[in-house]
Amino acid sequence: MVELFALSINDVATSSPAAGAGFGQYLLLGLVLGSLYALIALGYTMVYGIIELINFAHGDLFMLGSFLALQLAVWTGVTVAADSGTGSIILTVLLMLVLTPLCCAALNVATDRVIYKPLRNSPKLTVIVSAIGVSFIFMNLGLFWRGATQVKFPDLIPDIDLIGGASLRFTLKDAMVIGVTVPVMLALTVFVKFTSLGKAMRATAQNPTAAQLMGINADRVIAATFAIGGALAGVAAVVYGLYIKSVEYQMGFQNGLYAFTAAVLGGIGNIPGAVLGGLVIGVVGELGKAYVGAMWSEVIIFGILIVILIFRPTGLLGARTREKV
């Protein structure tokens, strides 16, 4: 387990800015990674909000998504940026950004239908243990698919510096992450706040019995929640692969743990909280790595989590203790 963490830190370090970079650079990297954690955290928090399940398989769904994106690049033949035209690179990235979320959404909904739904009225622990089981199934699928070593993800987005300042490098990759994650999160906010299904999701999370009396089909809302959570994980998987340029079958565990921590930090079940938690963990992790030392970064993250949960047990934005009937 310790090795695993060390490995993943090195992964991220490979994309870290060069030595001598300033505070702004680390902050930027933190925000970029944080918005990826936020996308994954949204899947944890939305599912928890509706059926009070910590979906431990969510991180591994993210991993399978990145493998699928990689496979799509293999199929289109666009694996080395230098050998491909700009047009085919753009098409491949778009294909990844459309198909991966769709497949992740379908897989997530199917998992719910086949595994969690028959257990809907079982004790919570039963469902959580089966989610851990699904996590292992997904992880081993990944192992079977791509083996135990790290796999290079096609480096399709060039590292062109967009602002050309001496103190801060803001590359096309950074712009890609922000350009994908921010609109996705805005779209989710609009969906949940203003659409009929979005309101039904919030209503079901707040009082499932009353929601049923309103004519809201809980199965429909739950399926939509799993679909949205899965799609967000799929988007995060594509962006992660393109940004970090390396994937492996255990990445779902580690990133899922960060994202889950982000969801708890922000207040599990709370959508803005998951985004805030993701950004906080990304920034704190990177700044900790830069100024305290890479080996301390996780100590700082989880230390902060513990301190926050002692003083605010419901998380930063959480106020959701559903009344028990």
Add this chain to the structure above:
Amino acid sequence: MSTAPPLLEVRDLEAGYGPINVLHKLSLVVNQGEIVTIIGANGAGKTTLLNAICGVVKARAGEVVFNVSPEVHARYGSTRGLVGSLVGVASNLTRRTAGVPVVGAVTRWATAGFVDGVLSVFADTFRLAASGPTAIHEVAPHNVVKLGLAQSPEGRKIFPRLTVRENLEMGAFTRRDTFQVQADIQKAYQMFPILGKRQTQPGGLLSGGEQQMLAIARALMSRPKLLLLDEPSLGLAPQIVVQIFDVIRELNKQGMSVLLVEQNARMALKVAHRGYVLETGRITFTDKADVLLHDPRIREAYLGE
């Protein structure tokens, strides 16, 4: 008595939780245009009865029959479009393969999982065979409200972090006539002006009386034929209770049928046409409300005299 079929008829209903039966062969009738009240002590089974009618608690035996109006049937009667035909094909297949061991089970799974689950994300798959008396204990709980039956539940159960307006919109969740829904929200604000003043506040910040008003207004948003009210006076100041009962009377004057469950037997019997007395899951008395109001046994047991 009129010859028209009753709006709601409960026949020999049994329901409960786990090993315990709460309702024992319970029967009652609500006619069109009536206010019927069910009075009884704590734990008599009043809430269980309303929840069994709405399908939230599953009936174990007996029947709940609701007289579906032709307009409701018109809305859900036809199978339209691709979704409708897929539902038709799937349910047909399920019927035909019912006896076949493995195929039948797989078809059932596919119908329940795929057709109802996946398709319902995109469209309403609920279909009604006919108007007139319909067995609602066989209808999925979330579809009961579509038949024209809405409940303002015990403890109000408003959505605490949705605004007052969003709570009302949830009450109209099954409706697609957006403009009419907006007009009905304005009507609700006329009926309860305080809700209009608080329309952008989260429901959880309202006082108890305001929450009760919101719960009733929210139930009315589905334009029900029958309104089920569970303890609307619970925990409210006397003048608020009077206000709420005035609203119930007014709704009834406009043609709404009401099934009112109450512990405040005096208020309930004053507003109702007929009453049932529920004791440990059985109906022990039933009569016209003013007869019950003057019955010495009722006066002693429920009116504190």
